[in-house]
Amino acid sequence: MSRGDRRAELRAGVTAALAEGRPDVAWDSAAAAWERGSFAERHYAREVLGAVSARVPRGAWTQTRARVARRLDLPEPPAAQVGECSFPVVHGSAGRFVKVHVNLGDVDDVGHLPDETVVAVRNALTAVRRRVTGSFIVRFEAPDWAGSSCALAVALAAMSAAAGVPLDPAIAATGDLDERGGILPVGALVEKGRLRAAAWPAGRLLVPAGGPAEPSLVVVTDLAGAAAAAAIPAVSDIDACVQVFYGFDREGRWAEAATAALPLLDRPELGDEERLPLLVALLIDANHRGDHSAARAFAARAATEERPESEEMLARALASRSIAALDQMDVAAADNLLDEVPFHSAAARLHIDGTRALVRVAQGRFDAAVTLRRDNLGRAPRWERPRCLGDLADALRRAEAVDEAREALSTAWDEAHGARRPAYLWRTRAYLALHGARIERDAGRLDHARAWLDRAPDVPGPDPAIRLRVERLSLDDDVSQLTASLDATRSPILRLLVVRALARLGNEAGRAEMLSFPAFAGLDQSQIERRFPY
DSSP: OOOHHHHHHHHHHHHHHHTOOHHHHHHHHHHHHHHHOOOHHHHHHHHHHHGGGSSOOGOOOOOHHHHHHHTTTOOOOOOOBTTEEEEEEEEEEEEEEEEEEEEEESSSSSOOOOOHHHHHHHHHHHHHHHOOOEEEEEEESTOOOOOTTTTTHHOOOOOOOHHHHHOOOOEEEEEEEEESSSSESSSOHHHHHHHHHHOOOTOOOEEEEOOOTTTTEEEEOOHHHHHHHHOOOOOOOOHHHHHHHHHHHHTTTTTHHHHHHGGTTTTOOOOOHHHHHHHHHHHHHHHHHHHHHHHHHHHHHHHHSSSSSOOHHHHHHHHHHHHHHHHHTTTTHHHHHSSSSSSSSSSOOOOOHHHHHHHHHHTOOOHHHHHHHHHHHHHOGGGGHHHHHHHHHHHHHHHHHHHHHHHHHHHHHSSSOOOOHHHHHHHHHHHHHHHHHHHHHHHOHHHHHHHHHHOOOOSSSSHHHHHHHHHHHHHHTTTHHHHHHHHOOOHHHHHHHHHHHHHHHTOOOHHHHHHHOOGTOOOOOOHHHHHOOO
């Protein structure tokens, strides 16, 4: 078999395993190729492992897989997730673990599910509300799944969301529930035990009575016992909940930090000094998700809080509010917010000057943006250097210093690995790939630009996923898909992102809309493309 055939076989096997919900199998296939293949096969297998590693659940993270990840400096699975729990689904001797995601909402929303599943989910939420208050948004990783054995996992995920405290990701659960929280039996427990051993060898499975006796199957009889086995603290334990939030915040895991912050936001036990970090995390997450309505609401509320003693926290609040204004293309407001308070500490200046550099780009002051980026690089801690180098590369691209931009980006990519803040560095690589694609696109090297996009890891949320998608559609001259994306958004920043791509492809409607933006009045197309801050 030729090398090309072996790579194709590996690709097909990995794709099939991921489609079947078995990232552990995909990982093992790639790891075997990395251990035994030719140089080209090892290189390809390394890229596959980088893409798959974040999808391997903690329950499948054996010592052998962890050892391979350390050798290749790959991120381990996230240590904990708020509002998530997995449950096994088996069909005969084959199966997978399906993840359920639960967030807080204004009203219960279970999506479009089969009737049997809807009944089970509603019973689970009723049982949860005997212990906590609130409404919940429930979504399944595999929405076409049908059955009632998801109920226990749904209930545990909802209790996690209500408490703002993560579940141990090595714990999965199977069981139906009655409205009072009693756990009802489900079928195929023997098969589910085998699936746990094969797919989650490092995990535990909570089960109703009646399954096989083995240490990794934990028998639970009611929701209270299941919550205790999953180590979900009481919602009233606010100190524990706040510490969980700060853990996510320190790691730069904004989505998890925001999920942990939301149920704490209106707790009367917290003062203004404690509430502002929660609002900042929610504002950062809203910016990442492109939810500008939520960003404006959190920014307005953050502005009313008592100013904290910490310079860094105040700088984060003002920088996040400035980003929210810039996302509405209100460049003057974004600039004014940054001048509200003078900052002196390196940590505070890192946030303020990084945002100020984006504003300088929007103002067309590209040399000033480069200077701010260089200054930030000098004050950045080690784990922040790759992001700062990537931002410097982008500023240099706009200042038409292409060779220097490439050099900064290459250094950033080499440094974007490490044990500290691995989730943050993983997301950073996605932004670096975007910067690389734009540098090479501007230089007319489209194949190199596509190669950078191929290196971008999958990260949760629309940012930078939307930017990466628009960049690829632009490189592929896909006007129809870009037009469809334009029709689907009303956000100023996202619309301008798409119309810029359309204008670059010669689309007159996109060009006309881009020229009509008030923030760029009187500028021509090339000037607007250079000034667009993202």
